[in-house]
Amino acid sequence: MDHMGAPLRWWQTRTFVVIATLISIVPLIWPDIPPLVDLPGHMGRYRVQLTPVEQAPWLAEWYNFQWSLIGNLGIDLLVVPFAKVFGLELGVKLIVMTIPALTVAGLLWIAREVHGRIPPTAMFALPLAYCYPFQFGFVNFSLSMALALCLFALWLRLARLGRLRLRAIIFVPISCLLWLCHTFGWGVLGVLAFSAEMIRQHDIRKDAGSGHWVESWIRAGLGCVPLALPMLLMIFWRSGDHVTGQTADWFNWQAKVAWLLMVLRDRWELWDVASTAVYLLLLFYAVRDPVLGFSRNLVLSALFLAAVYALLPRIVFGSAYADMRLAPFVVAVTLIAIRPLPGMSARKAGILAMLATSFFVARIAGNTVSYWLFDRDYDTELAALDELPEGARVVTFVGTNCRNEWKMSRLEHLPAIALTRRLAYANDQWSMPGAQLLTAKYSKAGMFAHDPSEIVTPGWCPREWWKPIDFSMARFPREAFDYVWLIRTPPFNSRYASDLDRVWRSPTGASALLKVNRDRPTPQIADEELYPKWFLELRERRMRERKLELPPPPRS
Known part of the structure; x- marks a missing residue:
């Protein structure tokens, strides 16, 4: 009743x-990890939050966590x-x-x-x-x-x-x-x-x-x-x-x-x-x-x-x-x-x-x-972490495309599991003061320090901050990272990875873990190869405008 x-x-x-x-x-x-798009990224933050400074002092060099x-x-x-x-x-x-x-x-x-x-x-x-x-x-x-x-x-x-x-x-x-x-x-x-x-x-x-x-x-x-x-x-x-x-x-x-x-x-x-x-x-x-x-x-x-x-x-x-x-x-x-x-x-x-x-x-x-x-996908990709040492400086690129596909891959923030399990650097963390307790402060990483630098596409996408895989492979700062973790990325020009050695590859060949070989020269790639033509023309026009706006040199 x-x-x-x-x-x-x-x-x-x-x-x-x-x-x-x-x-x-x-x-x-x-699933060991609930396959929710942003959750692995949050788990990376929890790892920084829970790890004492004396156990992993390098985390304090990369991230700022403050309650x-x-x-x-x-x-x-x-x-x-x-x-x-x-x-x-x-x-x-x-x-x-x-x-x-x-x-x-x-x-x-x-x-x-x-x-x-x-x-x-x-x-x-x-x-x-x-x-x-x-x-x-x-x-x-x-x-x-x-x-x-x-x-x-x-x-x-x-x-x-x-x-x-x-x-x-x-x-x-x-x-x-x-x-x-x-x-x-x-x-x-x-x-x-x-x-x-x-x-x-x-x-x-x-x-x-x-x-x-x-x-x-x-x-x-x-x-x-x-x-x-x-x-x-x-x-x-x-x-x-x-x-x-x-x-x-x-x-x-x-x-x-x-x-x-x-x-x-x-x-x-x-x-x-x-x-x-x-x-x-x-x-x-x-x-x-x-x-x-x-x-x-x-x-x-x-x-x-x-x-x-x-x-x-x-x-x-x-x-x-x-x-x-x-x-x-x-x-x-x-x-x-x-x-x-x-x-x-x-x-x-x-x-x-x-x-x-x-x-x-x-x-x-x-x-x-x-x-x-999704859990099977996670297990396949996370096998790369077996070859990753603790505290490694890793830049990760996760492939996507410019279309808003119905089935999201759930891999976008998988880089943070390297932070969770190996206390390695993850470039997928959000850096939004006031909205999150953690912000990225690894200045050496430049534009590859935080989200969405981990997202890569075949080409430039309109109205998105994502970068093409060719651009990311050619421009990530080698002095800031020791490893590159590729997760189902689009094909890219092998010349942009001429200084990288492969240490792991997924069974499908779509993912790989690469190590930066500092004995080889960094590939020198001209901007014309990486940027779209309209961007180069716009940059050139603005540079000319700045020169015209400069005041005349002082008279001696």
Whole structure:
């Protein structure tokens, strides 16, 4: 029986919630390193964070790591105790495994609190635990969003039980901890809590005969004051002189529509887009079916999140894909808003629940196969580290192309595993003061010191900072590096590697580990071979303009 006194169906029991939560972690069980695009890069930062200076003093010459109070510390803090108990790699894996589990549990808990019991359609939302932002490796963000869902369910539960004073007391420290995990999760919790409190206050006023929305709006704002303390932390964080990064690309509607189509993006475009189409069909069906409706509470929450999504730029304080991160959660909240009306038969409810659960299991099966294949790629490429000495200065080039292919290779930040396992230099670390605790300071590396210098392409790509493989091989500073790690790079002119000796090669021949041979002369390559013609002409024109602007020499 649930708290409404109705008998529970199989999908509404605690046993089902536990099973669904456990199913959600299945794709992450086999891979040693969860194959999320940015995660290996974060693991490199964790290694620097956890390694004492006396154990690897050379790390202090390459990187600057400094603890500071920023709204992006979720796994950075958790990894400290987890690494002591389980080691760094297993500790990170265990933390990451909690993210889809918390997301699934949070969605089902919210659905139960709002509807009184879990609707048969709620399981359609569960595959979004493996949404595109999670696949991208935004792990602090994803953890904060999973926690925000669970905390929103707790917020609703305490309101339902009338424990408003207790809610106010416990959410002051909880909101600060959530902000510390990632500021995005705290912001979303605020939006969800405000919308729910607004509905609750309106219903109270309406029952009393004075249900005015303006008054409800004001009272909802007052009710959310316990969540407001992190605003002071936000001001402190973003007002520092060390903070950099622009906020740009507002109202890019083409990109926003694309993000909505990519909410389940993983490996197979047809499968992922078809799965997203299931959501459109479900929403259309829910609107048309007379025995299905929507929760006012969650519909208002979804509308508020959609408004935030529309207003968010693509880049916030230098962090890209800010709006993309919110898209799956707009969809998820909309899906769990669907509810059966009293006229729905038990048979129809059972069929819907079976379809929703089958969809969830099918998506998890696809994610499991996808992650197994990515793990095989990781094992193949990481074999190069067996030939790499500890503390080596390594410049890594990872091949890609100018097309935004649906299946991301997940290799973009694999260079950081050299830092994780061999305490070697990795040129894929982000260098964004104020956004990360670590910045690269290896001046000898020049333009190859940090991300995105590890990304190489067959040629110059428009509107990208990536460099062609020929340029990178010819121009990386030999005095700064001892090894070159090539990961599935495009073909390049062998003359640019005339001073490099191969010490390892992958079975497919697409990857290799090369050692700089200082007994051979560095290849001398003219700019005309490496730069596009338009760039050379532009540079020449600007040089002529500078000469014309120079003042005449002083008279003797």
